[in-house]
Amino acid sequence: MMNELDNQRFNEAYSHFENGKYAQALQGIRDLASGISDPWEKAELLYHEVIFLLEMHKISEARQGVLALNKTIAALIQSPTDGNEFDLRISLPVMARHAEIRVTSEEGREPEALQLIEDFVSRYPKQLSMPEFRTMSDEITTLRGFLLGNSGRWAEAMPFLEQVPPPEAWRSYHSYYLGRCYCELHEYGRAKEKLVEALNLGLPGSWAGKAHYHLGIAEYQLSNMNAAKRQFDLSLKTADEEFLGNSRIWEWLEATCRNLGLSGEAENFRTLRTGLPTKTKVN
Secondary structure, three states: OOOHHHHHHHHHHHHHHHOOOHHHHHHHHHHHHHOOOOHHHHHHHHHHHHHHHHHOOOHHHHHHHHHHHHHHHHHHOOOOOOOOOOOHHHHHHHHHHHHHHHHHHHOOOHHHHHHHHHHHHHHOHHHHOOHHHHHHHHHHHHHHHHHHHHOOOHHHHHHHHHHOOOOHHHHHHHHHHHHHHHHHOOOHHHHHHHHHHHHHHOOOHHHHHHHHHHHHHHHHHOOOHHHHHHHHHHHHHHOOHHHHHOOOHHHHHHHHHHHOOOHHHHHHHHHHHHHOOOOOOOO
């Protein structure tokens, strides 16, 4: 257990982290770790350092931190076990596996991250049900839904995304992914609700373009043609070229314009659609 002064310094670093002052938080946690000799406490601080590094998008440094954390735990704990209490002898491997999952996902190794999650939740059900790990558990459940969606397994993703509240920083993405689930399962009213919510929460950059595209599909299927065209037009303005090139947006715009009686625009979009090289369909 850290003494009162060290606990205070840790809380100050975490306060910086929660307020978005990641560089100060990271420096604070590193300064604290440099003055601690207990290997259990140093390992716990290293876990938090990895999480801070991830928020700063320093993925390579975070990976090095995970490697160091795993090495330390291997020297401290021979056989990790599950349990109903928070104790570093039981809980450190849980924290290390969480860090491993987050880093692997950020590295873009999504199938591997999904496998790690499935093993994680089956290996540590007691630890993950504890109040101390509720935030971690909810985050992992949300991430599992994201990764399943990215692999096209929308029906499997939906119950995980509906099961828990997402981390605050992931709320807009959570709404987007749920909207995608409902859209893929032809629940267009629910899809519209969640995609509008995602946009209102402030999806960044090209994510908004994706949301407008799928919201356009939902509006089309709900026979709201003016709204559908407006969303497809917004998608053209905000989505990245790769997404648009691999989507069916010209086809949707052609159909929408024909339903609106806009024959000239429909023909323009037909020309764009048929004049493009064949692309892989994006859901």
